[in-house]
Amino acid sequence: MVDLVASYGGTPVPGWWDRIRPHSLGWATARLGDGTLVGFVNVASDGGDHAFLIDTKTRGTHQRRGVGTRVVRFAAQHAQAAGCEWLHVDFDDHLRSFYFGACAFEPTNAGLIDLRSMPRDEELPVSS
Numbered sequence: 719m720v721d722l723v724a725s726y727g728g729t730p731v732p733g734w735w736d737r738i739r740p741h742s743l744g745w746a747t748a749r750l751g752d753g754t755l756v757g758f759v760n761v762a763s764d765g766g767d768h769a770f771l772i773d774t775k776t777r778g779t780h781q782r783r784g785v786g787t788r789v790v791r792f793a794a795q796h797a798q799a800a801g802c803e804w805l806h807v808d809f810d811d812h813l814r815s816f817y818f819g820a821c822a823f824e825p826t827n828a829g830l831i832d833l834r835s836m837p838r839d840e841e842l843p844v845s846s
């Protein structure tokens with residue numbers, strides 16, 4: 719995984735996958751014949767009908783060959799088979815054509831709070 723993330727200029731965090739994995743409903747990978755990891759996506763879930771697609775990654779040398787689309791499709795099929803009814807994803811603007819186009823996600827109402835910049839309780843103004 720470290721090698722895969724480094725391959726597209728990402729910042730690998732050793733131990734990241736071991737930490738995330740217990741919270742995963744499942745994950746999909748694409749590999750070359752020799753076992754080299756070229757594609758990955760993780761699916762988390764609420765244990766019910768909602769699944770969340772996270773950390774889609776394609777090896778830098780293998781991007782724009784349909785690998786990402788394929789692993790996302792595979793993950794969606796298996797989330798469906800696991801009983802999930804909805805698959806959520808969020809992404810930066812430049813990936814709209816990947817998720818809305820190639821992967822067939824539909825635009826919807828969604829909300830997000832950046833918790834990194836949200837004031838903590840002690841920083842909130844005290845009302846009298």
Ligand SMILES: CC(C)(COP(=O)(O)OP(=O)(O)OC[C@H]1O[C@@H](n2cnc3c(N)ncnc32)[C@H](O)[C@@H]1OP(=O)(O)O)[C@@H](O)C(=O)NCCC(=O)NCCS
Binds near residue numbers: 776785815816
């Ligand atoms: C996003 C990512 C997973 C796409 O994987 P991929 O295997 O290259 O995707 P595909 O080959 O299946 O792409 C299918 C289509 O999606 C669109 N697309 C894919 N990557 C794109 C990009 N970086 N910018 C704009 N459109 C893109 C294109 O329309 C593409 O079709 P085309 O190659 O015929 O133009 C890959 O770029 C990646 O690993 N990026 C770094 C990690 C990352 O940002 N992950 C997303 C987390 S939300």
